[in-house]
Amino acid sequence: MNISNKIMDGIASMGRGLLDNLAGLGRASMVLVHALFVWPQPKTSFSLVVKQLYNVGVKSLLIIVVSGLFIGMVLGLQGYTILVDFGSEQSVGQMVALSLVRELAPVVTALLFAGRAGSALTAEIGLMKATEQLASLEMIGVDPLRRIVAPRLWAGFISMPILSMIFAIVGVYGGALVSIEWLGVFSGSYWSVMQGAVDFYDDILNGVIKAVVFGFAITWIAVYQGLESVPTSEGISQSTTRTVVYSSLIILALDFVLTALMFGDV
Amino acid sequence: MHTRTIEILVGLFLIAGVVAALALAINVSGLTGSNNGSYKVYAHFENIGGLTKKAEVTLAGVQIGTVTQISIDADLLVAKVEMEIFSEVNYLSIDSSVQILTAGLLGGKYIGLSVGAEDEVLVEGSIIEDSQSALVLEELIGKFLFDKVSE
Known part of the structure; x- marks a missing residue:
């Protein structure tokens, strides 16, 4: 029984x-x-989005540029040491550029973005909820979803592809710095082999599409976790952790699906 | 922070995004909207042996153009290769010869051009008559074995 x-x-x-x-x-x-x-109100919506673009985009720029530079430099160094054994070190540009634009730029940018901007979004909205600012907004007849959530979502969608493209181009120049200036790869072949191998539509645009999808997933998760957080200090810390963990898992899973769809049959 | 400063920084951020997109398109993928600054010449090859689009065309090892299209000439049944030569390289004689070469042991194929002696130069639409096909390893080995057997 x-x-x-x-x-x-x-x-x-x-x-x-x-x-x-x-x-x-x-x-x-x-x-x-x-x-x-929702029907946008051009005057207020626009300035709210600009403010959030500053918070999630401009403030993430430094970490993106620095990581992009170092990842590009590491790719150049590793690629060179492997390729020089086969006497084809002039292909290092192709390796650096393809790994960056197809894979590393969207994924690493998204992981950093989740840690840097996603967690901040969750904590901010969670604290607004805990201190009953969201409830007060509703009391005075302002829709918190429209005033607080919508600009953050839009800012996330807009910033992610921009950050990812900046990451990729900084990485390509980081790789060029290491392989051309330090390791002595001929600069003409670095760039021309790269340009011969990278296709604008297949590689670069697909990378940007990945970045848009990841940005969508991260900001959605971050905003929702903020709204759903238990309004205590412990609850906010748990939601923030969940944002980073869920975003990272979703990014890696989505990346596999998108890669299989975009490059699977090549 | 002052609203004005934030607006300016966001504007700079968006411009940085556009610049990054342009740099990726032009520097990394070599996408160019128009083909000003170059002229097209053609050559026929018996066998292109792995030559691809965007392969380099070189003169004395220096790049002077790229391969833009590879097709079959239906009348002659040979490969027809279209090359774009940079327009500042306007001194290639009409009797120049082209050869398909390999960069390194595993490297890609490229076209090496050697100039001739004529005064007349290659212009848009010229056909290079003197061409030498890619070396195909199987053919070489086959010829070598055949020679050995017949000795």
């Missing part, structure tokens, strides 16, 4: 967990639809 009760409890709690997750997904979709598909 006792055992069968426990089994029933287990099944019931599994069902509850599943329903909770489903409800969470539903709420997250409602937040997204509600925040994105």
Whole structure:
């Protein structure tokens, strides 16, 4: 009797967990639809988006540029040491550029963006909720989704592809610095082999599409976790952690799916 | 921070994004909207042996153009290679010869051009008559074996 009760409890709690997750997904979709598909008020919306672009985009620029430079330099160094064994060190530019624009720029930018901007978004919105600023906005007749959430979502979508492209170009020049200036690869072949191998539509545009999708996923997760956070200090810290963990997992999983779709049959 | 400063910084950020996109398009993928500054010449090869589009065309090892198209000439049943030569290189004689070469042991194929002695120069649409095909390893080995057997 006792055992069968426990089994029933287990099944019931599994069902509850599943329903909770489903409800969470539903709420997250409602937040997204509600925040994105509202009639914009040109005057206020625009300046709010600019403010958030500064917060999530401009402030992330330094970490993106520095990481891009070093990743490009490491790729140049590693690529050179491997390729020089086969006497084809002039292909190092191709290796650096293709790994950056197809894979590393969108993925590493997205991981850094989740840590740098996603966590900040969650903490900010979570604290607004804990200090009842969101409730106060509603009291005075301002829709918090429109005023607080929508500009942050848009800023995230706009910043991610820009940051990813900056990461890629800084990385390519970092690779050029190491392989041309330090290791002595002929600069003409570095650039011309690269230009021969990289296709604008297949490689660069697909990389940008990846970045847009990742930006969408990260900001959506961050904003939703902020809105759903338990309004205590512990609750906010847990939501912030969840934002980074969920975003990173989703980025890597989505990256596999997108890579299979874009480059799978090549 | 002052709103004005924030606006200026965001403007700079967006411009940096556009500059990065342009740099990726032009420097990294070599995308150019128009083909001003170059002229097209053609050559026929019996076998192009792995030559690809965007391969280099060189004179004395220095790049003077790129391969832009490879097709089959339906009348002669040989490969027809279209090359774009930079327009500042306007002194290649009409009896120049082209040869398909390999960069390094594993490197890509490229076209090496050697100039001739004529005064007349290559212009848009010229056809280079003197061409030497790529070396195909299997053919070389086959010829070598055949010679050995017939000795």
